[in-house]
Amino acid sequence: MSATFASALAAAREAASSQNYPQQALYVVATPIGNLADVSLRALHVLELADCIACEDTRHTQALLRAYGIAKPAGGWLSVHQHNEAQGAQEVVRRLQQGERIAYASDAGTPGVSDPGARIAAAVRTAGLAVVPIPGASSVTAVLSAAGAAGEDAGFVFQGFLPAKPQERQQAVEKLAGEARAVVLLEAPHRIAALADALAVLGERPVTVGRELTKQFEEIATLPCAGLPAWLAASPQRSRGEFALVLHPVAVAEDDREALRVLRLLLAELPVKSAVKLAAEITGAPRNALYELALKEKSS
Known part of the structure; x- marks a missing residue:
């Protein structure tokens, strides 16, 4: 013992x-x-x-x-x-x-x-x-709690490991590009560089990377997907250990007129949570992004 x-x-x-x-x-x-x-x-x-x-x-x-x-x-x-x-x-x-x-x-x-x-x-x-x-x-809930991307007004999708073959992996990433909710991914050290290259096409979409979670050399960082390959390459240590990642929800742009229009109409009659829920159902926009916009609308 x-x-x-x-x-x-x-x-x-x-x-x-x-x-x-x-x-x-x-x-x-x-x-x-x-x-x-x-x-x-x-x-x-x-x-x-x-x-x-x-x-x-x-x-x-x-x-x-x-x-x-x-x-x-x-x-x-x-x-x-x-x-x-x-x-x-x-x-x-x-x-x-x-x-x-x-x-x-x-x-x-x-x-x-x-x-x-x-x-x-x-x-x-x-x-x-x-x-x-x-x-x-659980590495899934651990990385989600650190990412702050799946609160009570947002959901998440557990994707796990993407396919190992390059073409299949790229097709999977293309599907994830249309997923508005947060997405949890897992990856092994010998494939993390390939995953980073595949995710880079998602551009400015934020991703939280959890490496060696709970261990002595734990590292957690949030950065744009486009910057993930460079972040890994910045230190040889960053390609070691097990990885859990969170693709953050797709943001609703403030110039998304239809989503804003629907949200504003609902906010005039309903509490914030109810307005956000209905606006998400009507427009397909992610709840957490609508929630942030609703708070801005209320404060202004």
Whole structure:
């Protein structure tokens, strides 16, 4: 056990043990995306309680458990990853039907979100068994919270990884150009330069880049898409680590006469939120941009 985390397991037992953790249930456990201190107390308790831990990489998850002083016997592990998830899901169902509690953890973050885990959860539900989420760290929500681009008056789209082939990736970017909402992308270090070049065609549209989120060398920057290749090239370190990005919503230009006309008519009769919601539905303009314009109209 790491001396740094020596008290965490005891705290987890005290905080979470009074809850009910039924057998014959799959517990989908979110684990840290880099910083071990981001694990939740309930996650620790479930990982200790589980009869079996299914995971993307047993070596990776074993290292996490050792840090907190959790030990499992050799038979308490099941490797279920991208290449064997369909078969692994059936083994999970079989063991659940025998009365076990099983926790599933991917290498980092929340399973089933651009990570293995979705097929397992679907198979367990199809078998009529329970799936219990143990929420926690996620690069998606982490980068969104830092970008400030998906507030209560705006939505977002989770796109994940774009295609690896250049032509398919460029076609995907062209589709994103017409998406008015914020878009979350994920990328690996060996492909980030290619993604930056593809996104550069979006010009002045802002993008927030989150690199090595929660880790020692975390870096978060917001800049125009056109400047992303140069930002990466400015330092060799910037091409290292895992990336989560947010394409900000398409802005409504102040000379967009139709959107402004509709918004002004509605503001004369309705509260700001209601006016913005209806204006977005009528004109197709993004809510958060209309909300900013509405605030300007009110203040003037």
